[in-house]
Amino acid sequence: MTKATPQAGRPAAGQQGFHLGADIAAPSGNYRWVKLWGWPIRLMHWLAVGTMVALVVTGLYIGKPYFMAGGDTRDHFLMGWMRFIHFAAAAIFATTAIWRIYWLFAGNRFERLPALFPIRPRDWVNMVKQVKFYAMIEPEKAPHYLGHNPLQQLSYTGVYFLAMVMIVSGFALYGQSDPSGFFYKAFNWVGIVMGGMPVVRFVHHVLTWAFLIFIPMHIYLAVRADVLERGGVISSIFTGGRFVPAKHHFVDGEDLNE
Ligand code: HEM
16 A cells, blocks of 8 residues: 655645644745844843743742752752842843843844834834734735834833843842842832832732743744744744745845845
8 A cells, every 4th residue: 555645735635633834835936045133132032041931930939939848958958049040040131131232232133123112103004914914804914024023023022121120120129138239229229119129029920920921922923933934933043044935025124125
């Protein structure tokens, strides 16, 4: 008996079940590879991923220890290690934030401020079109962006804002242990502005859940785009570039359309 050979991108005849991306026709035609993200952005992204995971895991433990080690506390020093990892990760996380701010001005045109924050009128017009695309109202009118589309711009702006609040509130909490120290002097205003340190702690805790919601959404949307558009969007955060159909007009890629 001969086995059916599946066509590129199609499940073999008689194959049942779920085939990730297999029902979508394989891309064909003229594609080109465009370089989007430089190594500093890619490195910053992966440092942020690693430190964010460490911060969530250790932060939730600090707030409510979800397991205990047996034996004498002095021997395992579990909470001490959790706090040490939290603060070490916080230092790297804050460094990536400073680095990102610098790169808003020093990066390439896909990494700079105007490409990240929807500050241009055309981005707000395109945002409506993008929402209609996702809602399948007018999918054919979706604007094509090489870098971030306006909805991505808005959500990344939101995530960067959250990160800043986490950093500022975190350093305000950190400073409380030494009222004569640098961090107390530099960040104690946060408690005054927010209405007391219990509020700062509450905000720091609640926003952790915003990160926990963002992470799976971000991964889902990246996998979804990779599967539907077949442009290698996930590889772009490793290699720096992705494939795009040469015939598309890109809102942010004027010179590519010449
Ligand atoms: C994505 C970033 C971060 C996440 C998700 C996170 C998460 C958390 C959580 C859930 C807690 C426990 C809050 C509670 O008491 O219920 C916590 C505590 C704390 N975090 Fe963060 N955090 C982050 C960033 C930072 C940063 C940048 C700093 C800066 C130093 C920081 C410093 C602290 C401090 C000092 C505490 C209190 C520790 C203690 O009471 O011993 N955090 N964090």
